[in-house]
Amino acid sequence: MHRSTWRNKLAIGGSVLLLLLFWELGAQALDAQVILPTPGATAVSFWSIVNSKLFAVNIRATVSRALQSFLIITASGMALGMLAGYSPIIHSILKPLLVVFKATPVMSVILLAFIWFSSGTVPLFSAFLMGFPVMFIQVERGVRQISPRLSEMTRMYGFTRWMRLTHLVVPSLMPSIITGAKSSLSMVWKVVIAAEVLTVPRYGIGSRMQLSQVNLETASVLAWTLIAVLLTACGDGLFEIVLRFPSWFIKRRHARLYGLHIRSES
Amino acid sequence: MIFKEISKTYPKDDNRLVVLKDFTLSINPGSITALLGPSGCGKTTLLRLAGGLELPDGGSIEHDSSESGPTSYLFQEPRLLPWHSVLANVELVMRPLIGDKSERLKRAVDFLEIVGLADFLRFKPDELSGGMRQRVAIARAFAFPGKVMLLDEPFQGLDHSLRLSLLKAFTELWKKDRRTVLFVTHDVPEALLIADEVVCLSHRPARIIENFSIKIPQEERFLGDETLIQLQSRVYRAMPAYT
Numbered sequence: 001m002h003r004s005t006w007r008n009k010l011a012i013g014g015s016v017l018l019l020l021l022f023w024e025l026g027a028q029a030l031d032a033q034v035i036l037p038t039p040g041a042t043a044v045s046f047w048s049i050v051n052s053k054l055f056a057v058n059i060r061a062t063v064s065r066a067l068q069s070f071l072i073i074t075a076s077g078m079a080l081g082m083l084a085g086y087s088p089i090i091h092s093i094l095k096p097l098l099v100v101f102k103a104t105p106v107m108s109v110i111l112l113a114f115i116w117f118s119s120g121t122v123p124l125f126s127a128f129l130m131g132f133p134v135m136f137i138q139v140e141r142g143v144r145q146i147s148p149r150l151s152e153m154t155r156m157y158g159f160t161r162w163m164r165l166t167h168l169v170v171p172s173l174m175p176s177i178i179t180g181a182k183s184s185l186s187m188v189w190k191v192v193i194a195a196e197v198l199t200v201p202r203y204g205i206g207s208r209m210q211l212s213q214v215n216l217e218t219a220s221v222l223a224w225t226l227i228a229v230l231l232t233a234c235g236d237g238l239f240e241i242v243l244r245f246p247s248w249f250i251k252r253r254h255a256r257l258y259g260l261h262i263r264s265e266s
Numbered sequence: 267m268i269f270k271e272i273s274k275t276y277p278k279d280d281n282r283l284v285v286l287k288d289f290t291l292s293i294n295p296g297s298i299t300a301l302l303g304p305s306g307c308g309k310t311t312l313l314r315l316a317g318g319l320e321l322p323d324g325g326s327i328e329h330d331s332s333e334s335g336p337t338s339y340l341f342q343e344p345r346l347l348p349w350h351s352v353l354a355n356v357e358l359v360m361r362p363l364i365g366d367k368s369e370r371l372k373r374a375v376d377f378l379e380i381v382g383l384a385d386f387l388r389f390k391p392d393e394l395s396g397g398m399r400q401r402v403a404i405a406r407a408f409a410f411p412g413k414v415m416l417l418d419e420p421f422q423g424l425d426h427s428l429r430l431s432l433l434k435a436f437t438e439l440w441k442k443d444r445r446t447v448l449f450v451t452h453d454v455p456e457a458l459l460i461a462d463e464v465v466c467l468s469h470r471p472a473r474i475i476e477n478f479s480i481k482i483p484q485e486e487r488f489l490g491d492e493t494l495i496q497l498q499s500r501v502y503r504a505m506p507a508y509t
Contacts, residue, residue, distance in 0.1 A: 062422060149341070149345050150345055153339070153341070153345040153416075155319075155412060156317065156339045157338070157339070157362075159358075159361075159362065163361060167350070168387070171347070171349040249351075
């Protein structure tokens with residue numbers, strides 16, 4: 001096991017090195033920084049971007065847009081997904097809307113949104129339109145998969161609506177919510193940056209990419225791309241940490257509710 | 267509890283399936299009545315009607331004053347919430363009826379101790395064996411302060427010794443807190459071990475073929491007993507499905 005993990009790491013490292021080698025060779029063969037800058041030039045550009053005054057402002061703008069749309073998607077997807085899961089009428093009302101959302105190309109959404117809204121709102125709106133169906137469908141499907149036997153048990157034992165929501169519905173939906181949130185989160189980053197590229201708000205990773213491209217600073221485009229990739233990875237990692245919080249919270253609450261009592265009993 | 271000329275048909279429109287027709291049965295308050303019958307004869311329907319989960323198309327169900335209030339259930343499967351501990355599963359069902367948390371917890375611990383799970387209070391259902399899970403369900407049904415208890419083949423699919431130990435746990439709890447129990451089964455020995463009254467039902471639509479009263483106290487019964495052996499053969503003879 002240990003040996004194979006070590007081998008895997010070596011393989012990953014080798015693959016990255018190989019990629020960099022091909023990149024370097026390609027760049028040297030083309031000998032045109034505008035088309036393909038060398039990894040070294042990209043690294044220099046990356047370093048100067050990170051050290052620039054407005055780096056934090058740009059990152060904050062994109063992160064804030066992504067986070068806002070992610071929160072809106074999660075809240076609305078959960079609420080409407082649950083409603084549609086329980087009510088066939090709401091399901092039927094939302095179905096055509098969802099089919100349209102799912103089939104519309106991201107670029108059309110961004111372009112239309114740009115006609116309707118200001119450049120700062122477009123990334124939010126576009127990310128919502130793209131990410132919402134993912135969350136919604138997961139939650140709706142989750143509601144349908146709630147055990148009918150457990151449902152019947154809660155009914156027979158006279159659970160209140162609130163008890164059913166907190167002790168049956170939400171715990172049953174947790175896996176669906178987590179899957180939906182993970183997929184929509186990774187989608188949100190991409191859509192927000194794409195919308196920023198097209199609408200060029202004052203600050204944002206996408207805006208910087210667009211400006212670099214206009215100025216034919218290819219190394220800078222690549223460096224910003226690298227930053228976007230790292231940001232997505234950080235976001236996913238942070239999300240994993242956040243996910244541990246509910247189980248930690250439940251354990252603590254459980255210990256508070258039952259732990260002390262058991263100890264005093266014995 | 268009295269079932270008075272109960273009729274029930276599924277579904278209401280085409281393809282009518284008459285499950286019960288003018289069915290009448292009187293159950294003594296505070297006793298265990300076993301409904302014994304072939305599969306699909308309408309036993310579970312009777313249980314659902316008794317619990318108010320369904321309404322009869324005709325007739326009525328009358329409750330004794332001692333049976334008023336909520337009903338507890340024991341299903342074929344334990345039906346425990348997998349994300350909660352054993353203790354929380356038992357405590358939770360009492361929340362709508364008992365406001366005092368410490369009282370609920372004490373009651374839950376007491377009943378779990380009786381079914382022999384005092385050391386497993388913090389375990390999750392997935393960490394227990396099938397028999398232990400069903401014990402939790404039994405403790406939950408008794409901890410719930412209902413006056414009527416409905417059992418839908420709760421010991422089916424378990425091996426013989428496990429079944430006997432669960433029946434023992436059940437009768438022990440019942441002796442401490444005698445409720446009206448309606449027990450659906452198609453296992454004759456099971457019915458003979460715990461019921462005060464065994465009601466043999468016919469094929470659909472269910473009607474009563476014969477009623478057997480058992481006067482021996484539950485704790486003194488064992489299947490090798492002469493009286494029970496004779497009773498068992500009478501029940502088998504009475505039941506068309508078993509011969």
